[in-house]
Amino acid sequence: MPPVATAAPSASVAPEAAAKGPVLKAQDPVKQGMSVAGVTALCEDNLEVARQLLATIRARKGAATESLTWEDTFGRLDEAVLSINNASEFPYLIGVAHPEEAVRTAARACETKTDKLVTGIYLDAELAEVLRAFAERVKASGGELSPERQRFVEHTLRDFRRNGIDLSPEQQARLRQLNEEITQIGQRFIAEISSSKGTIRVRPAQLAGLPDAYVKAHPPGEDGMVEITTDYPDYYPFVQYALDRDAAKELYRHFVNRGGTVNVDRLDRLLTLRAEKASLLGYPTWAHYAIEPRMAKTPEEVDAFLDRVGAIIKPAVNEELALFKEEFARVTKSRTKKMAPSDRYFLTERLKDKRYAFDSKELANYFEIEAVTRGLFAITAKMYGLEYRQVNEEAWHPDVKVIELWSSDTHEPIGKFFLDLHSRDNKYKHAAMFTVRTPRTLPSGERQGPMAALVCNFPRPGEPMPHDQVVTYFHEFGHVLHHLLTETELASFAGTNTSRDFVETPSQMFEEWAWSRPVLDLFASHAETKAKIPDELFQALTNSRRFGMALATERQLFLARLDFAYHSRKPGFDTTEVLEEIHGKHFSFPYVPKTHFQSSFGHLIGYDAGYYGYQWALALAYDVLGRFKKEGLLNPSVAKSWRTTVLSKGGSLDERGLIEKFLGRPPSEAAYGDFLRGG
Numbered sequence: 001m002p003p004v005a006t007a008a009p010s011a012s013v014a015p016e017a018a019a020k021g022p023v024l025k026a027q028d029p030v031k032q033g034m035s036v037a038g039v040t041a042l043c044e045d046n047l048e049v050a051r052q053l054l055a056t057i058r059a060r061k062g063a064a065t066e067s068l069t070w071e072d073t074f075g076r077l078d079e080a081v082l083s084i085n086n087a088s089e090f091p092y093l094i095g096v097a098h099p100e101e102a103v104r105t106a107a108r109a110c111e112t113k114t115d116k117l118v119t120g121i122y123l124d125a126e127l128a129e130v131l132r133a134f135a136e137r138v139k140a141s142g143g144e145l146s147p148e149r150q151r152f153v154e155h156t157l158r159d160f161r162r163n164g165i166d167l168s169p170e171q172q173a174r175l176r177q178l179n180e181e182i183t184q185i186g187q188r189f190i191a192e193i194s195s196s197k198g199t200i201r202v203r204p205a206q207l208a209g210l211p212d213a214y215v216k217a218h219p220p221g222e223d224g225m226v227e228i229t230t231d232y233p234d235y236y237p238f239v240q241y242a243l244d245r246d247a248a249k250e251l252y253r254h255f256v257n258r259g260g261t262v263n264v265d266r267l268d269r270l271l272t273l274r275a276e277k278a279s280l281l282g283y284p285t286w287a288h289y290a291i292e293p294r295m296a297k298t299p300e301e302v303d304a305f306l307d308r309v310g311a312i313i314k315p316a317v318n319e320e321l322a323l324f325k326e327e328f329a330r331v332t333k334s335r336t337k338k339m340a341p342s343d344r345y346f347l348t349e350r351l352k353d354k355r356y357a358f359d360s361k362e363l364a365n366y367f368e369i370e371a372v373t374r375g376l377f378a379i380t381a382k383m384y385g386l387e388y389r390q391v392n393e394e395a396w397h398p399d400v401k402v403i404e405l406w407s408s409d410t411h412e413p414i415g416k417f418f419l420d421l422h423s424r425d426n427k428y429k430h431a432a433m434f435t436v437r438t439p440r441t442l443p444s445g446e447r448q449g450p451m452a453a454l455v456c457n458f459p460r461p462g463e464p465m466p467h468d469q470v471v472t473y474f475h476e477f478g479h480v481l482h483h484l485l486t487e488t489e490l491a492s493f494a495g496t497n498t499s500r501d502f503v504e505t506p507s508q509m510f511e512e513w514a515w516s517r518p519v520l521d522l523f524a525s526h527a528e529t530k531a532k533i534p535d536e537l538f539q540a541l542t543n544s545r546r547f548g549m550a551l552a553t554e555r556q557l558f559l560a561r562l563d564f565a566y567h568s569r570k571p572g573f574d575t576t577e578v579l580e581e582i583h584g585k586h587f588s589f590p591y592v593p594k595t596h597f598q599s600s601f602g603h604l605i606g607y608d609a610g611y612y613g614y615q616w617a618l619a620l621a622y623d624v625l626g627r628f629k630k631e632g633l634l635n636p637s638v639a640k641s642w643r644t645t646v647l648s649k650g651g652s653l654d655e656r657g658l659i660e661k662f663l664g665r666p667p668s669e670a671a672y673g674d675f676l677r678g679g
C-alpha cells in the first residue's frame with residue numbers, strides 16, 4: 001500500500017507550511033493488515049499520519065486568536081482521530097480473530113502504541129492551548145458552530161481534564177505509565193480467555209437429553225469417552241439439555257474458570273492501577289471516573305437504577321425460584337442437593353416445556369445460519385432501503401464472508417462488513433461487532449466509508465440453530481447497522497461512538513424482530529419438510545418468553561453489581577471473596593466453590609464500571625419499541641425515522657435528545673418495567 005501521508009513537518013517548519021498537514025486517503029485496512037508486516041505498517045503508518053496532523057495544530061500556537069479556524073484546530077484533531085482509528089481498529093479485531101499467532105501478536109502490539117499516542121494527546125499542553133484558544137474565541141463571539149461541532153469541542157475540553165492535562169509533570173509521567181500497563185493487562189486478560197479451553201470427558205450415556213445432531217457431532221474416541229469443551233457450541237447445549245447435572249456442573253466449573261488464576265492475578269493488578277489513576281485525576285473511585293461521561297453521570301444514579309429494576313423483578317424471582325427448586329428436586333430425586341448456576345438454563349428449558357409445551361430443540365430445526373442470514377438481510381433491506389451484495393474478497397479466514405451494503409434508492413455504496421460466524425481455536429469466544437473502518441468525508445472530498453465485522457460462534461451451515469442464538473444474531477447485527485448507517489460529519493462521533501450506557505439500545509431493540517411471527521416467517525423453515533413454524537410451536541415460544549426472565553435479569557443485575565463492586569471499593573480485597581459475597585446477595589443460585597468467574601468476565605476490560613449499561617440501554621430499547629410496535633416492525637416509514645433520527649447521528653447529539661425526538665416525548669423506564677412485570 002502506498003504511503004498515506006507526506007513527510008512529517010518538523011518543529012522548524014513555518015506554521016503556514018505545517019498547517020497544510022498530510023494528505024489523507026481512504027484506507028482499506030483488511031487488504032493491508034492480514035500479515036505481520038502488513039498489520040505493523042497499517043498501525044505505524046497511520047499513527048505517524050496522526051502525529052503529523054497533531055503537529056499542524058501545535059504549529060498554530062501563538063497565532064492570532066482571530067486567525068484560528070475550525071479546520072486547522074478541532075477539524076484537524078478529528079482527522080487525527082480518524083487516522084488513529086485507521087491504525088487501531090482492524091488490528092484490534094485480528095488480534096482476537098486471526099488464525100495465526102504471529103499475526104495476532106503483531107496486531108495486539110498496536111493497542112499499546114495507540115494508547116501511548118492518545119495519552120500523549122491529552123497531556124499535550126501546546127495542543128490544549130491552541131484548542132482552548134479557538135473554543136474561547138467561539139464562545140466570546142456568541143457561538144458559530146453546529147451542534148455536532150459544539151459537542152466535539154465540549155467533549156474534547158472535558159477529556160483533556162479527565163486525562164490529566166492539569167497534572168504536574170511528575171503526575172503526568174505516572175499517568176502515562178498507568179495507561180500503558182492498564183492497556184497491556186487488558187490485552188493479556190482477553191487473550192487468555194480466547195486461548196483457554198476447558199474440557200470434560202463423559203461416557204456416551206451422559207449425553208442423554210441432548211439433541212441428536214449434538215450427539216452425532218460428538219462421537220466417542222478410541223477410549224470410548226466423549227470430549228466436551230468450554231467453547232460455546234459445546235458448552236451451552238450441554239448445560240441446557242444434559243440430564244446428567246453433575247457433568248453439567250463440572251463443565252460449568254471449567255467454563256467460568258477460563259483465564260485461570262493468572263487472570264485473577266491480572267485483575268487484582270488492574271483494579272489497583274485503575275484506582276490509582278482515578279485518584280490521580282481527583283476521583284474517589286474508578287466508578288466515579290468511568291461513569292462521569294455516560295448518561296447515568298454518577299454511581300449513585302446507577303445504584304438507584306439497579307435497585308429499581310431489582311425491586312420490580314423480586315416477586316417474579318421468588319415465584320420462578322420456587323418452581324425451579326421443585327423441578328430440580330424431581331430431576332435429581334433429592335430435596336437437599338443444591339442447584340448450580342448452570343442449572344438455570346436446564347430448568348428454564350424443562351419448565352417451559354412442561355408449562356407451555358415449548359420444545360426449543362424442535363424449534364432449532366427451523367433455523368439454519370445461512371437462512372437466518374438471508375432473512376436478516378431481507379428484513380433490513382425492506383426497513384431501511386438497503387441492498388446486500390456478497391463479494392469475492394480475501395479475509396483473515398476462509399470462513400469469513402464479505403458483504404457490501406448499498407442504498408437501494410440511490411444505488412450508491414454505503415459500506416462493507418464481514419461475517420465471521422463460526423467457532424475455531426484461538427478466536428474470540430463471544431459474539432460482538434468490531435469496527436473495521438470509521439467513516440468520514442476527507443478534506444479532499446473523498447469519502448471513506450464504514451466497515452464492520454461480526455464475530456460470533458454460531459452453528460455451522462446445515463446444523464440446527466437455537467432461537468436464542470438467532471436473537472443474538474439480530475442483536476449484533478443491530479450494532480452493524482448502527483455503524484454502517486452513520487452519517488456524522490466527525491469520525492469522533494461515527495456509528496457506535498456514543499455514551500457507553502446508550503450503545504446497546506439499537507441492538508437490544510432489534511432483538512424484538514426475532515420474536516415476531518411475520519419476521520420469522522420470512523426465513524424460518526424446517527430443515528427437512530421446509531414447513532413454516534407450526535402455530536402451536538410459535539405460540540409456545542411466545543407464551544414461554546417471559547418465563548425465566550426474572551432469574552435471567554437477576555443474573556444481569558448480579559454481573560452489574562459485581563463489576564460495580566470491583567470498581568467502587570478500595571483495592572486490596574480478594575476478588576473471589578467479593579464474587580462470593582455479591583453472588584450470595586444478588587443471585588438466587590448458590591456460588592460454586594473453587595470457581596473464579598471473574599477470570600473469564602471479559603466485560604471487566606471494555607465495560608469497566610459499565611456493565612449496568614446493558615440494563616440501562618434495555619430500558620431505553622423497550623421505550624423505543626413502543627413506537628415500532630404501534631406503527632409496525634417492518635414499516636419503512638418508522639424505520640426511516642429511526643435511521644435518520646438516531647442511527648445516522650451516532651454520538652453527535654445528546655442521546656436523551658435523540659430518543660425524545662424519535663418518540664415525541666422524554667424517555668421513560670415505564671415500558672421496561674411493564675415488560676418485567678409481565679405486562
